[in-house]
Amino acid sequence: MRKIRVGAVSYLNTKPMLYGIKRHKVLNRIDLIEDYPSSIAKQLIKGQIDIGLIPVAAIPYLTEAHIVTDFCIGCEGPVASVCIFSEVPIEEVKTVYLDYQSRTSVNLAKVLLREYWKKDVVLIDAKGEEYRHEIKGTTAGVVIGDRALQQRHVSKYIYDLGETWIKHTGLPFVFAAWIANKKLPEGFIVEFNEANALGFQHLDDVIKENPYAFFDLEYYYKKSISYQLTQDKRKGMRLFLEKISLVTSC
Numbered sequence: 001m002r003k004i005r006v007g008a009v010s011y012l013n014t015k016p017m018l019y020g021i022k023r024h025k026v027l028n029r030i031d032l033i034e035d036y037p038s039s040i041a042k043q044l045i046k047g048q049i050d051i052g053l054i055p056v057a058a059i060p061y062l063t064e065a066h067i068v069t070d071f072c073i074g075c076e077g078p079v080a081s082v083c084i085f086s087e088v089p090i091e092e093v094k095t096v097y098l099d100y101q102s103r104t105s106v107n108l109a110k111v112l113l114r115e116y117w118k119k120d121v122v123l124i125d126a127k128g129e130e131y132r133h134e135i136k137g138t139t140a141g142v143v144i145g146d147r148a149l150q151q152r153h154v155s156k157y158i159y160d161l162g163e164t165w166i167k168h169t170g171l172p173f174v175f176a177a178w179i180a181n182k183k184l185p186e187g188f189i190v191e192f193n194e195a196n197a198l199g200f201q202h203l204d205d206v207i208k209e210n211p212y213a214f215f216d217l218e219y220y221y222k223k224s225i226s227y228q229l230t231q232d233k234r235k236g237m238r239l240f241l242e243k244i245s246l247v248t249s250c
């Protein structure tokens with residue numbers, strides 16, 4: 001039988017899941033690729049992979065979307081790695097660059113700029129990594145992932161978008177979830193879920209395998225990212241998807 005093509009996010013936040021996947025027998029059933037989130041989303045939409053840890057904002061672009069596993073990249077407080085960074089307070093910001101590696105957080109930034117900060121700013125889709133050098137003066141930028149953990153040491157003002165969403169709505173947030181673009185065999189889903197769970201029993205090893213100077217990974221894995229796809233997170237996700245369907249239609 002053809003292997004199931006799996007696309008995972010290449011950031012540190014996904015390492016606990018990958019630790020398990022790479023050590024579980026499910027590995028024999030899959031072809032695994034790792035890339036940044038917007039690229040994984042594109043590959044799932046085009047049918048180049050069968051399941052991906054994709055930004056939830058890409059769900060409406062899939063003809064079929066099956067959320068599988070009990071795991072996600074979410075938060076129930078400050079997420080640390082999804083922020084608007086700037087050199088001036090947000091009240092003074094005039095332009096915001098949007099991270100090309102993101103689909104969810106760029107939409108989350110749009111929602112929060114409009115509804116929470118009540119700001120009308122110029123939005124620019126970043127095309128490559130150079131945009132981070134433009135974060136200066138009244139120009140801010142959304143940065144996600146490991147690059148955001150580094151940007152925390154560079155920018156004077158840090159607006160955490162996970163924390164702000166929770167302040168705004170009272171609900172937790174889901175950035176990405178395992179989504180299949182077709183019905184996958186039940187046996188595979190059970191094994192894949194088990195594999196995901198495995199890494200969380202070995203977080204110390206995951207941290208040892210990924211030495212990182214910019215942020216305390218133990219804190220990141222245990223407090224910043226919240227990995228369980230709970231009912232409340234699903235509620236937060238539904239509200240977010242409703243809000244972005246309004247953003248894109250007006």
Ligand SMILES: C=C(O[C@@H]1C=C(C(=O)O)C=C[C@H]1O)C(=O)O
Nearest residue numbers: 037055081102103104105145175
């Ligand atoms: C919390 C994060 O969530 C990520 C944010 C995503 C997005 O904005 O599209 C997609 C996948 C997640 O890895 C992060 O990368 O820092």
